[in-house]
Amino acid sequence: MKKNFKQLSQKEIALFIHQLRQKPFRVKQIIHWIYGKLASSFNEMTDLPKELREELNKTAFISNLHLLQTRVSGDGTHKFLFELEDGETIESVLMPNTLGDGKFTLCISSQAGCAMGCAFCTTGKLGFKRNLKAYEIVDQVISVERSFLIPSPVAGGGKGEDDSQQKITNIVFMGMGEPLNNFNEVAEALWKITGLMGFSKRRITISTAGIIPKIYELAEKAPDINLAISLNATTDEIRNKIMPVNKKYPFKKLLKACKEFPLPPRRFITFEYVLIDGTNDTEEDAARLVKLLKGIRSKVNLIPYNPPLQEKSQVYRQPSENRILEFQKILHNAGITVLIRKSMGADISAACGQLKAAYSS
Ligand code: SF4
The missing domain is CATH 1.10.150.530 (DNA polymerase; domain 1)
Structure with a gap:
């Protein structure tokens, strides 16, 4: 063979x-x-x-991912639908860092589907299909660079030889799947992306729903990779409801693992917090979050919930702008670096929690 x-x-x-x-x-x-x-x-x-x-x-x-569809958002975000050799599909999202400067962040998938079942996430509703192999993870970076960013890599002399060309500067494992549930393949992919493709570890982020033992393993086997935690609640009651992983790995133990995570100087753990109207967006939630993050070098990304475009009866809604700003103010006043993350690609279902690995119009 x-x-x-x-x-x-x-x-x-x-x-x-x-x-x-x-x-x-x-x-x-x-x-x-x-x-x-x-x-x-x-x-x-x-x-x-x-x-x-x-x-x-x-x-x-040399295998290549089969690109089934590319969709382009009004804000410059590109969403790629890829078919794998066995017919499973995954999505990757390319977001411009600043419109027009030619630099991009690529959000890649680590699994086809996802077993974590987060209530606010379309991928979670698909269920788990399978883990991606390391080469399928790396191939998302290669395929996007090759087919989109560098029109003719071979004729043009290859990646990195022309500083003026468009390029991926950051890679985030925030697409489909829980990367730490596919640890070995993700670790091998990280090695290839950094060791063979030349990406800096400082510019790669692994985002997890909170697989605590693997956070310790990540610190040991892939030091210098940035860690992001998808937190989204400040009580067990709410987190159990919207992130079932909390029943196995309660968030207080998760935060303990974050405190023990060996951060290089001047680096932070990013906490992602999807703000859902009436669920986790109160002033009390914000005050609790301040207390919970004490002792962790952290920054917080507030992500106003992105409802799935086609869903008729929406269980969850995005909070009002005032409420989002109020939540941010409480964190900011407590000295926490906090950003409201503008959801890129929401008009093409490419924003956080919207990936479903299917054709879309
Ligand atoms: S948010 Fe991440 S971990 Fe949760 S279901 Fe969606 S893809 Fe899986």
Whole structure:
């Protein structure tokens, strides 16, 4: 059976090349073509001898995600619907950092569907389909860079060789799925994205609903990666209701793990807080949040709830602007860095909690 080179580790590629009786420097060359120049086939690797390319084509291949649909929001956000080899679908979202500067944040998925069942999230309603393999996670970055940001990566000389081109500067694991429930594949993907593609660890964020043992493991195995916690409530009663994970991993233990998380100097843990009208948006909630975050170097992103576009009877609603500002003021007055996160791509169902991995119009 042909080997998928994106599925192989650096060592496995070295062994493969050795078995073809090729010189060791070919390994570096091929890896640079795949992860640096984003080549999608051996035929693009023009500095390999023709005979080697032919031999590689006979025995191996380079997988590529199948792009089914791209949707573009009025605010410049792009949503990509990808099909995996087994027919499962996932979505990735590309958001401009500042409109027009050519720099983007890419939000990627770590699972097809999600088992966590957060009540405010469309992905949660899909249920869990399967974990993504490391190469399927990395391929979201490669596919978006290749098909969208760099019109002709190979002809143009490859990623990173022209500073004026559009590029992804930040990567967030906030798409479909709970990344820490797919820890090994996510850890391998992180290694490839940083070690082989050259992204800085400081610019990558893993967001979790609160899988406490894996937070400790993340600190150990992937230090320097930014941590974000999807918190969304200040009492067990409300958090149990909107985030069932809280029954297994209560948020007070979660906050203890955050206190113990070894943060590098000048770094913070980001707490995501989806504000839902009448559920978690009172002044008491804000005051409790201030107390809970004491002793944690933190910043808070307030995310006004994004209702699913097609849902007729909405269980949850977005709070009024006044209430959102009031909530922010209480945190701000307590010295917490707090931002109201403008939901990008809400008009194309690309905002937080809206991903459903299906065609949309
Ligand atoms: S918010 Fe995240 S963890 Fe919760 S259901 Fe949605 S994708 Fe899963």
